[in-house]
Amino acid sequence: MNKQIYPLLLAQFLSAFADNAILFTVIAMVMHSHDLPTWYVPALQSAFLVAFVVLAPWVGGFADNHAKSRVLIIANLIKAVGAGLLLCKVEPLMAYCIVGVGAAIYSPAKYGILPELAGHEFLVKANSWIEGSTILAILLGMVVGAKLADYSVTMALTLTIALFVASACITLFLPVRIAKAESGSSKLVEFGIQIGQFFTTPRSRFAILGASLFWASAATLRVIIVAWAPLILLSKNATEIAQLTLFLAIGIIIGSAIVPRLIPLEHLRRSRIPAYIMAVFIGILSFTDSLLAARCMLLVIGMMGGMFIVPINAALQELGQQSIGSGSAVALQNFFQNLAMLVAVGAYTYATAQQADPVMSMQTLAGLLFILTFLLSIKLPKRGLKQQI
Numbered sequence: 268m269n270k271q272i273y274p275l276l277l278a279q280f281l282s283a284f285a286d287n288a289i290l291f292t293v294i295a296m297v298m299h300s301h302d303l304p305t306w307y308v309p310a311l312q313s314a315f316l317v318a319f320v321v322l323a324p325w326v327g328g329f330a331d332n333h334a335k336s337r338v339l340i341i342a343n344l345i346k347a348v349g350a351g352l353l354l355c356k357v358e359p360l361m362a363y364c365i366v367g368v369g370a371a372i373y374s375p376a377k378y379g380i381l382p383e384l385a386g387h388e389f390l391v392k393a394n395s396w397i398e399g400s401t402i403l404a405i406l407l408g409m410v411v412g413a414k415l416a417d418y419s420v421t422m423a424l425t426l427t428i429a430l431f432v433a434s435a436c437i438t439l440f441l442p443v444r445i446a447k448a449e450s451g452s453s454k455l456v457e458f459g460i461q462i463g464q465f466f467t468t469p470r471s472r473f474a475i476l477g478a479s480l481f482w483a484s485a486a487t488l489r490v491i492i493v494a495w496a497p498l499i500l501l502s503k504n505a506t507e508i509a510q511l512t513l514f515l516a517i518g519i520i521i522g523s524a525i526v527p528r529l530i531p532l533e534h535l536r537r538s539r540i541p542a543y544i545m546a547v548f549i550g551i552l553s554f555t556d557s558l559l560a561a562r563c564m565l566l567v568i569g570m571m572g573g574m575f576i577v578p579i580n581a582a583l584q585e586l587g588q589q590s591i592g593s594g595s596a597v598a599l600q601n602f603f604q605n606l607a608m609l610v611a612v613g614a615y616t617y618a619t620a621q622q623a624d625p626v627m628s629m630q631t632l633a634g635l636l637f638i639l640t641f642l643l644s645i646k647l648p649k650r651g652l653k654q655q656i
Contacts, residue, residue, distance in 0.1 A: 271384050271441065271442055272381075272384045272393060272396070274437055274438065274440040274441050275377075275380065275381075275384065275397075275438075275441060276396060276397065276400050277437050278339065278343075278434045278435075278437040278438045278441075279377060279397060279400060279401060279404070279434075280400045280401070280403070280404045281404070281430045281431075281433050281434040281437065282343055282346070282373065282404075282430070282431065282434040283400075283401045283404035283405055283408065284404040284405075284407055284408035284411075284430055285346065285350070285408065285426075285427040285428075285430035285431050285434070286346070286366075286370065286404075286405075286408065287404065287405045287408030287409045287412060288408040288409070288411060288412025288415070288416075288423060288426060288427050288430070289349075289350055289353070289363075289366060289412065289423075289424070289427045290409065290412070291408075291409045291412040291413040291416060291505050291509050292353075292412050292413075292415075292416040292420060292423040292424060292427070293311055293353070293359055293363055294308060294311075294413070294416075294493065294505045294508070295413060295416035295417055295420065295423075295504070295505040296359065296416070296420055297311070297359075298504060298505055299417075299420075304620075306616050306619045306620045308490055308493050309490040309612050309613075309615055309616035309619060310360065310616055311359060311360060311363050312486060312489075312490055312608075312612045313609055313612050313613055313616060314360045314361075314363050314364040314367065315363055315364065315366065315367035315370070316367065316486075316605045316608050316609045316612065317364060317367065317609065318364060318367035318368040318370070318371040319367065319370070319371045319374075319601045319602065319604075319605030319606075319608075320602060320605050320606045320609055322368065322371045322372070323371075323458065323598050323599070323601055323602030323605075324455050324457070324458035324598075324602075326371055326372050326374075326375050326598045326601070327375045327379075327458075327461075327596070327598025327599060327601075328457065328598070329372065329375075330372075330375040330376040330379050330598065331375075331379065335376040335377075335379055335380040335383070335441075336376075336380065336438055336439075336441035336442065337438075338372060338373075338375075338376035339373060339376050339377065339380075339434075339435070339438045339441070340435040340438050340439070341372060342369045342370070342372040342373035342376065343369065343373065343431045343432070343434045343435040343438070344369075344431070344432070344435055345365065345366075345368055345369030345372065346365075346366050346369035346370065346373070346431045347369075347427075347428045347431035347432055347435075348365060348369075349362050349363065349364075349365030349366030349367075349368070349369060350362075350366065350424050350427045350428045350431065351424075351428055352365060353424050354421065354424040354425065354428070369431075371601065371605075374598075374601050375598040375601065377397075378397075378580065379596075380441070381393050381394065381397065383442075384442075392527050394523075394577050394580050394581045395523050395524060395526060395527050395577055398519070398520075398523040398573060398576070398577050398580070399520050399523045399524055402516045402517075402519040402520045402523065402569075402573070403516075403520055405516050406513055406516035406517060406520070409509040409512060409513070409516070410506075410509050410510060410513060411426075412426075412427070412509070413504075413505040413506045413508070413509035414506050414509075416505060417504055417505055417506050458599075458602075461599055462599065465586070465596065465599055468586075469646045470535060470582060470586065471583070471586050472643075473535070473579070473643055473644070474535075474579050474582045474583040474586065474600070475583065475599060475600055475603050475604075476603065476643050477538070477539075477542070477575070477579045477640075477643055478576060478579050478580065478583065478600050478603075478604050479600075479603045479604040479606070479607035479608075480542070480607065480636065480639050480640065480643065481542070481572060481575055481576045481579070481604075482576075482604040482605070482607065482608050483604065483607035483608045483610070483611040483612075484545075484549075484611075484632060484635075484636045485572060486608040486611065486612050487608075487611045487612055487615055487628075487632055488515075488549065488568075488629070488632060489512065490612060490615060491615065491625050491628050491629050491632065492508065492511065492512060493508060494619065494625040495625035495626065495629060496508050496511055498625060499555075499556050499625075499626070500556070500558050500561060511558075511561065511562065511565065512565065514562040514563075514565040514566045514569065515565040515566070515568060515569040515572075516569060517566060517569060518565065518566040518567060518568060518569020518570040518571075518572070518573065519569040519570070519572050519573040520569075520573065521566075521569070521570050521573065522541070522569065522570035522571060522572060522573025522574040522575075522577070523573040523574075523577050524573075525574070526573060526574040526577045526578060527577075529574065530574065530577075530578040535578055535579070535582050536644065537578075538574065538575050538578045538579060539575075539640055539641075539643075539644040541570075541571035541572070541574035541575045542571070542575045542636065542640040543637060543640055543641075544567070544571045545568055545571035545572055545575060545636065546633050546634075546636035546637035546640065547633070547637070548564050548567045548568045548571065549568055549629060549632055549633040549636065550629075550630055550633035550634070551564055552564040552565065552568065552629060553626050553627075553629035553630045553633065583596055583600055615628060
């Protein structure tokens with residue numbers, strides 16, 4: 268494994284830590300307020316996701332046409348600006364949308380740089396490390412962020428700004444490489460062409476749509492838990508909700524760690540199995556009213572989620588690097604998965620405004636995840652990756 272990946276792991280850890288600390292800081296702000304409606308948390312998630320959908324035609328090419336290490340620095344500084352706006356008491360929906368802009372720029376460069384650092388042989392392993400370190404950062408970020416925000420929102424936001432800046436500084440140690448020259452054609456036209464190119468094979472379609480399904484399910488489950496935990500488990504603040512979702516994060520770390528041995532790139536079709544199991548356990552979670560049982564269910568859901576998404580990410584980067592560019596492929600993935608997340612969370616936001624039961628919402632999510640995984644897997648070949656490029 269190339270030692271140059273270590274600065275990326277540390278920079279990504281700090282950035283992901285800050286991402287989730289700021290999320291739970293905003294959740295704490297909502298829970299401490301008596302003036303904000305119940306739909307405000309899913310609306311915040313939607314505001315964050317809008318940037319990924321709107322900027323998708325540009326951020327992939329931006330990552331591929333410039334040194335990805337420098338793109339990561341720019342993205343972290345934009346996130347820091349968003350956190351600073353929250354600190355200045357700008358409308359949270361607007362400020363958190365700015366954080367989303369930084370995240371939309373960050374993602375294609377983060378995943379797009381992996382094939383440059385790891386190569387084909389270690390790509391799944393590199394993704395495993397990135398996902399594992401990211402989920403560890405999520406785990407610590409949401410717990411520390413929630414606890415600190417329950418004590419002082421100002422201190423929590425100051426911490427996130429410092430972490431974004433620190434991540435940008437560490438990224439300076441990454442190599443400066445440009446994957447391809449900039450195209451003079453319209454970015455929107457080029458993006459449309461890339462969609463057509465990348466949807467020509469069953470594997471690339473599964474990589475894009477499978478990732479979209481996973482992240483839409485994960486985002487919706489997270490916002491459902493914010494409503495479900497106080498109702499069913501009697502959770503009282505952001506810290507208790509963060510401690511509950513801690514087990515989901517631990518599960519993803521475990522799943523990400525064990526999946527390289529179980530699902531290599533040549534056997535991508537196997538990734539549908541953990542997706543089915545994930546759906547089943549989300550359904551079981553909806554019938555749970557015990558804190559211990561809920562933690563166990565979330566641990567298993569997280570494990571299956573990690574085993575589902577890591578091979579898909581690796582396949583997408585491999586296919587993208589050899590066709591439209593790894594950064595462009597990740598931007599394409601971000602467009603579809605965040606559009607799916609936006610639709611899913613938006614639908615749940617509307618359902619919440621109509622007084623939907625979070626238990627029924629969780630059961631609906633489980634059923635849709637199972638059915639859509641089956642539909643996406645029908646034409647997926649049993650073996651082989653390179654012949655699909």
